[in-house]
Amino acid sequence: VKEEQIRKHFQPFGSITDLQLKYTKDGIFRRFAFVGFINDEEAQRAIDKLNKSYIGTSKIIVEQCFALNDSNRPRPWSKYSEQIPEPIKISEATNKPKTKSKGSSQLVDAILGDLKYDEKFKEFVKNVDS
Structure with a gap:
């Protein structure tokens, strides 16, 4: 054109x-x-x-032009336009304590070996965690 x-x-x-x-x-x-x-x-x-x-x-699509700082301006879609970052959303999932994954549980088992069944060791870990 x-x-x-x-x-x-x-x-x-x-x-x-x-x-x-x-x-x-x-x-x-x-x-x-x-x-x-x-x-x-x-x-x-x-x-x-x-x-x-x-x-x-x-x-063609004919539309009214808006000022760059106008809040009514529609969001640009072109691959050439500067991307506006999305607001960060904090979900409840980010506030929850993380659980151990299966892989880390296997690693702990490999390191502890027989100690995980030892009652004195369990008591020691319990006292350290509190």
């Missing part, structure tokens, strides 16, 4: 003040553009008439 095609497609709805096609640092077209109109009424008319229309064989 060329700038000329986009300008021709949007021109019937009002006076275009600016038009920006967006490219990657490598010069690859990111498949979106910004079209500016003189007033909000012309922009809204273009949105109403051109949203989900086609330029050639490419279906």
Whole structure:
């Protein structure tokens, strides 16, 4: 899609003040553009008439642009957009004491050997843990 095609497609709805096609640092077209109109009424008319229309064989979506710091701005989906980190969720599972896994239990059994059956050793471990 060329700038000329986009300008021709949007021109019937009002006076275009600016038009920006967006490219990657490598010069690859990111498949979106910004079209500016003189007033909000012309922009809204273009949105109403051109949203989900086609330029050639490419279906386009026409939406209002939001400021970068606007809380109503939808989340970007492009692989080129900066990812917003997800909030960290602390679940109850992280607060529970961890149980021994099967592998660590086998390791303990291998190390202790016959001591795990010794009553004096069990009493010793009990006193150390408390």
